[in-house]
Amino acid sequence: MAAILSVSGSPSPTSRTTRLLRHLDDRLRRQGHEVTPLEVRSLPPEALLGAHFGHPSIVAATELFARAEGVVIGTPVYKAAYSGLLKSLLDVLPQYALAGKTVLPLATGGSTAHVLAIDYALRPVLSSMGAAHIVPGWFTLDRDISADGTGSVLPPAAAEALEQVTDQFSAALGGRTGSLAAAG
Template sequence: MATVLSLSGSPSVSSRTNRLLRHLDQRLAGQGHEVIPLDVRTVPAEALLGADFRHPAIVEATELVARADGVVVGTPVYKASYSGVLKALLDLLPQYALTGKTVLPLATGGTTAHVLAIDYALRPVLTSMGAAHVVPGWFTLDTDITVHDDGSLTVAPAANEALGRVLDQFSAALGPVSLPAAAGRAA
């Protein structure tokens, strides 16, 4: 079983990006991975903006990245790039924090004009941090994500299918999932 850090770079409590990531976390867990969610918005602003490498929240985030085999990085697109809070956290991680890790970049936004933000803004940073493999990412339109009154989420069928494919590629890149000994025995 691989350990996956699911990193939400949204600054908003009611973020579609965050809700989409948590929805995808369930799918990854269903594939046998241990998924650990981390919402950058929960990291104290003074630690991020003050570049306090020793702040307990920054130390914890660094440890979570180090522990993970793979990282899903989700961000809303603002001004044709990933969010500032995500950038602030990535800047505080060690230079090669992603060495040996498989990374899946995901983005959400209001227009397809922002599709290239993954490849031209986010991917170069992830690569510079030593990611062993950055799998093809996916951009999802805000209009393809519906949050219902009960908090549940629906993703438009075409977007849901595409997200399933990129999750499968990410999962395959992490390597085979080993089943617990009892689950692997013949009945």
């Protein structure tokens, strides 16, 4: 199956965006994909903000993008756009870091007023970075993402929508989705 990089652009250590991504990662792994998580907040701020392209952590992140066949980009929405933290990472990556990749954009936010941030803020930059295919993204309200002792909990409608988006992404990568649909 495909090698997938799952990127959280949230600055929060208790991020609902990251929680949502890890929920999605589990589904992708069950479909047979190899998923590598990357939390941008774990990268050194001085390397990101100073655009230190040769910093070992930036080089390592760039290599993760290069090895991935698919990339999931998750971000909270702030001021009707993706996070500044995510922007700082995208700025230090090579111009065509997403060339030949299938990309799934995800966003979380406090209001449905932010739902268009994926199409009007995030999708254009992903396209400019050479993404071969950007599958339809998904926006989830913060209040719909909670946690229990085993992971994320989503209301049934939100969980079903996220499963469909994940399955479309997997299919675009050439993955199988039917076995989970039958089992779930």
